[in-house]
Amino acid sequence: MAASVSASTLLAPAPLPATPPAEKLPLAAVALGLLALLVAATAADPARARLSMYVALFLLSIGTLTWAALKFGRPPAGVRHDHLWQRASTSRGAIAWALGVALTGFYVVLYWFPAYLENLIRTLDPLSQLLRGKPADQWFLYGTFYTLAVLLMGGRALWKYRHSRYQLIRTGSVMFFQLGFSFLLPGLLLLLQKPEFYFSYFWPLKYDYLFPGTVSYLLRDGQALGVFMVFWGAVMSFLATPVLTYFFGKRWYCSWVCGCGGLAETAGDPYRHLADKSRAAWRWEVRLIYPILGFIILVTVLLWVAASGAVPAVQPLAEGLSKTYGFVIGSVFSGVIGVGFYPIMGARVWCRFGCPMAAYLGLLQKHFSRFRITTNGGQCISCGNCSNVCEMGIDVKQYAQRGEPIIRAACVGCGLCSTACPRGVLNLENGPRTGRYQASALIHSDSLRILS
Amino acid sequence: MRLVIIGNGITGVTAALTVRRLRPAAHITLVSAETKHHYSRTALMYVYMGHLRYPDIKPYEDWFWAENRLELVHATATALDTEAQTVTLSTGQALPYDKLLLATGSVSRFAAWPGRQLAGVQGLYGLPDLEQMARDTRGISQAVVVGGGLIGVELAEMLHSRGISVTVLVRDAHYWGSVLPPEEGRLVQQQFAENHVPVRYLTDLREILGDAHGRVRAVVTTAGEEIACQWVGVATGVQPNLSLAQLSAVETDQGILVDERLQTSVPHVYAAGDCAQHRQPGAGEVAVEQLWYTGRMQGEAVAHTICGQATPYRRGIWFNSAKFFNLEYQTYGQVPARPTAGIESFYWQHPDGRQALRINFESAGGHAVLGFNALGLRLRHEVCAGWIGTRTPVHAVLEQLGAANFDPEFFRQHEPAIVAAFAAAYPQQPVGLRRRKGLWGRLSGPV
Numbered sequence A: 001m002a003a004s005v006s007a008s009t010l011l012a013p014a015p016l017p018a019t020p021p022a023e024k025l026p027l028a029a030v031a032l033g034l035l036a037l038l039v040a041a042t043a044a045d046p047a048r049a050r051l052s053m054y055v056a057l058f059l060l061s062i063g064t065l066t067w068a069a070l071k072f073g074r075p076p077a078g079v080r081h082d083h084l085w086q087r088a089s090t091s092r093g094a095i096a097w098a099l100g101v102a103l104t105g106f107y108v109v110l111y112w113f114p115a116y117l118e119n120l121i122r123t124l125d126p127l128s129q130l131l132r133g134k135p136a137d138q139w140f141l142y143g144t145f146y147t148l149a150v151l152l153m154g155g156r157a158l159w160k161y162r163h164s165r166y167q168l169i170r171t172g173s174v175m176f177f178q179l180g181f182s183f184l185l186p187g188l189l190l191l192l193q194k195p196e197f198y199f200s201y202f203w204p205l206k207y208d209y210l211f212p213g214t215v216s217y218l219l220r221d222g223q224a225l226g227v228f229m230v231f232w233g234a235v236m237s238f239l240a241t242p243v244l245t246y247f248f249g250k251r252w253y254c255s256w257v258c259g260c261g262g263l264a265e266t267a268g269d270p271y272r273h274l275a276d277k278s279r280a281a282w283r284w285e286v287r288l289i290y291p292i293l294g295f296i297i298l299v300t301v302l303l304w305v306a307a308s309g310a311v312p313a314v315q316p317l318a319e320g321l322s323k324t325y326g327f328v329i330g331s332v333f334s335g336v337i338g339v340g341f342y343p344i345m346g347a348r349v350w351c352r353f354g355c356p357m358a359a360y361l362g363l364l365q366k367h368f369s370r371f372r373i374t375t376n377g378g379q380c381i382s383c384g385n386c387s388n389v390c391e392m393g394i395d396v397k398q399y400a401q402r403g404e405p406i407i408r409a410a411c412v413g414c415g416l417c418s419t420a421c422p423r424g425v426l427n428l429e430n431g432p433r434t435g436r437y438q439a440s441a442l443i444h445s446d447s448l449r450i451l452s
Numbered sequence B: 001m002r003l004v005i006i007g008n009g010i011t012g013v014t015a016a017l018t019v020r021r022l023r024p025a026a027h028i029t030l031v032s033a034e035t036k037h038h039y040s041r042t043a044l045m046y047v048y049m050g051h052l053r054y055p056d057i058k059p060y061e062d063w064f065w066a067e068n069r070l071e072l073v074h075a076t077a078t079a080l081d082t083e084a085q086t087v088t089l090s091t092g093q094a095l096p097y098d099k100l101l102l103a104t105g106s107v108s109r110f111a112a113w114p115g116r117q118l119a120g121v122q123g124l125y126g127l128p129d130l131e132q133m134a135r136d137t138r139g140i141s142q143a144v145v146v147g148g149g150l151i152g153v154e155l156a157e158m159l160h161s162r163g164i165s166v167t168v169l170v171r172d173a174h175y176w177g178s179v180l181p182p183e184e185g186r187l188v189q190q191q192f193a194e195n196h197v198p199v200r201y202l203t204d205l206r207e208i209l210g211d212a213h214g215r216v217r218a219v220v221t222t223a224g225e226e227i228a229c230q231w232v233g234v235a236t237g238v239q240p241n242l243s244l245a246q247l248s249a250v251e252t253d254q255g256i257l258v259d260e261r262l263q264t265s266v267p268h269v270y271a272a273g274d275c276a277q278h279r280q281p282g283a284g285e286v287a288v289e290q291l292w293y294t295g296r297m298q299g300e301a302v303a304h305t306i307c308g309q310a311t312p313y314r315r316g317i318w319f320n321s322a323k324f325f326n327l328e329y330q331t332y333g334q335v336p337a338r339p340t341a342g343i344e345s346f347y348w349q350h351p352d353g354r355q356a357l358r359i360n361f362e363s364a365g366g367h368a369v370l371g372f373n374a375l376g377l378r379l380r381h382e383v384c385a386g387w388i389g390t391r392t393p394v395h396a397v398l399e400q401l402g403a404a405n406f407d408p409e410f411f412r413q414h415e416p417a418i419v420a421a422f423a424a425a426y427p428q429q430p431v432g433l434r435r436r437k438g439l440w441g442r443l444s445g446p447v
Helices: A021-042 A046-073 A094-112 A114-123 A125-132 A138-160 A165-191 A212-221 A223-248 A259-266 A269-274 A279-308 A314-340 A349-353 A356-367 A385-389 A396-400 A416-420 B010-022 B041-048 B063-067 B127-136 B150-161 B182-194 B292-306 B381-389 B394-399 B415-425 B439-444
Strands: A371-375 A426-430 B002-006 B027-032 B070-074 B077-081 B086-089 B094-096 B099-102 B106-108 B142-146 B165-169 B205-210 B216-221 B226-228 B231-234 B238-240 B256-258 B269-271 B276-278 B319-324 B327-333 B343-349 B356-362 B369-375
Touching: A021 A046, A021 A114, A046 A114, A046 A138, A094 A114, A094 A314, A114 A125, A114 A138, A125 A138, A125 A165, A138 A165, A138 A259, A138 A269, A165 A259, A165 A416, A212 A223, A212 A279, A223 A356, A259 A269, A259 A314, A259 A349, A269 A385, A279 A314, A279 A349, A279 A356, A314 A349, A371 A396, A385 A396, A385 A416, A416 A426, B002 B010, B010 B027, B010 B070, B010 B292, B041 B127, B041 B150, B063 B070, B099 B292, B127 B231, B142 B150, B142 B226, B150 B165, B150 B182, B150 B231, B150 B319, B182 B327, B182 B343, B182 B356, B182 B369, B216 B231, B256 B269, B269 B292, B319 B381, B327 B381, B343 B415, B356 B394, B369 B381, B394 B415
Parallel strands: B002 B027, B002 B099, B027 B070, B099 B269, B142 B165, B142 B231, B256 B276
Antiparallel strands: A371 A426, B077 B086, B086 B094, B106 B238, B205 B216, B216 B226, B319 B327, B327 B369, B343 B356, B356 B369
16 A cells, blocks of 8 residues: 655755756856846946947847757757756746846836936947937836847747747747837837837727827827827727637737737746646736726726816826826836746736736637637546646646636637647637537536636 | 545546535545545656646645535545445544445556565556655666556656666567557657667566665666666556455455446445456456546446446547657547558658558448547547547548647648548548638538
């Protein structure tokens, strides 16, 4: 008879194979790059700071891409999750906490103490002049780092998931939208003396795009292009979003276009398994995300009421709420917590618990969409790999082991559950809405209460 | 009704859940010596490799059991008195029952090799085995795995992930020779080769050699080769765990003998899953089934019988799946490992050896499709089972092949190449591909 399990051995740190010598060189380049970044941030001499910055960007880029090519490109193509829960960097160990603190600290400085970044900002002046025709500011620095993170870690994701054409094309898409629509195009608009505008962000995520202040500014200063921008924003929010979500699910935006999603899918890929899969976490998700959507709708409506002048008393209330939303949700939640907590809570904390666009898309996906993840008959073995890789914290196996399709408001359609499934059980599909919830007849799902 | 279930594996738990659904008032107790909570045995390898942690392989969160009034007892059942209808536990407690389900699973099967008792020699069946393996493979550099089945390749992959050199001994001429035809076996061999895992075919274990401390230091194969190693994984199959049943009046043979309703020789005592041996298995079926899927189906069937809705166990159209390193495998219906009279076997393989499809069909009559083997391709279970169940002619299957495609979006579709290969192999059976993949294709295409 089997002995009782203490699980002590399984909890003890597993011996990790040594990093192959070939991978140590590019990793050293990354470390040197970070060091050079520190020099650039603190150097008194501007020329020296600039040189350090260029050296840093070069070393970080070449180091990350070479390391990824060696680590994922040399072994046979396939799911590579060995030691995910054993490494300190990806299992909430000391390295993860240190990185989390550093990232959180960076956001705090960026939002509220940008003076400390002055050195780094100035090093980007030549690039900013070239692209935007004006000196760099803290947001240009942030945009540059952000885009670089998406591109470099996107390169890593392309190597890692090269066996899946869905993952290759999707990763290529988020890299394209970040570089083109969130970095180059807004810069180009500035260069041409036009309003800076992000065509890939919409209300209610980019909430001020439908605020009366922004609309009147675009209409006033943007001429014909400004009118188009207002038109574009309104059409994307109220027409294109429901139509595209009907046909493809929330994924057309969250894991193909969105910049927040783009960072999560690339830089956040090593942390996707850290999303909490418990029922308690799901309850928090529902408690937070829908009130936040309601909050931003209320703020927008109040601002328009105030702007119309119909009820003058609304003006201070609307402005106060708008400022509160901007600070608490726009800055603290989406930035500081959203990215700062990547190595601890996974890369989709903002998308899952806070983003009002995700809430809006999720309601559409749940109730007015053809999208679902199909379970393949009775083939599920309850291994849990699908739930593990779900960055949105969906306990996918609860559905798969019952033969049920997965239709959840949170699902961003990244497709990793399907990629990671060792038995070919899950598939993202857009199909007719009739029978969308139909479970497989090959496995008899029970009627027990699983979820709240 | 007081139902006591011995064993909290997939069979016992499926039975418990089904009884809870059919009899909301039943008092259900699950007894397990191994773990307090149900976990997925098939996922043990992922815990060792660090893909998952132990809590991640529990199919249900811990609150689930109390909320559904399923009582969990973490103890060994030491005695069974079928007269008094009582199970005695290692804690001294006596559990009375109205109905008893024995779902005690399996134990690893060891041949009588010299040296099998040495430290560092073990099988992999349960969590205690995994703990032992984690402990005994720490810091070692070489291992040997004996057995060319599913657990053999899993053990090789696990050890490989920790940088331990592993040699696999396979008795047959190719991998999993009792189940896979040679072509499929070659593709699995390609996976071993790509991952630099040497395999010795037509080779068995002769002897395990130990050092002065009673630890394994090498094995000697039937070919006379001595392979140095500090750990030996025995993956030569499992046999029913009869430790409780044999102490009772319940009749046993290889397993606990059951009729088609999964009733044992003793009233109110049932057995299902790995530990059960069918007195009269169906045609072409084996008496002892040791799979996740059959365990689940038997658990469901026996639950109905326990609740008074006598249900004979019918496993239906066969299906199974596995993954060999990076190569996924799915099978539906009958696909014998060797050529069989009356069965025609069409095999297609992509030139790079990463995808293959075998379609078996009757060589005479209506050429009804009998089975599928898919490697590196995902097939839709419902569609394949539907074709086999309705005896669809093979040419109709090929014309509609896209309806069975379960590969993710944007994956290359191989149906045109498969149909072309079939047309070349069987010119007397003209076929043309008429349906591509997708839900729309399934519903809107010609039937």
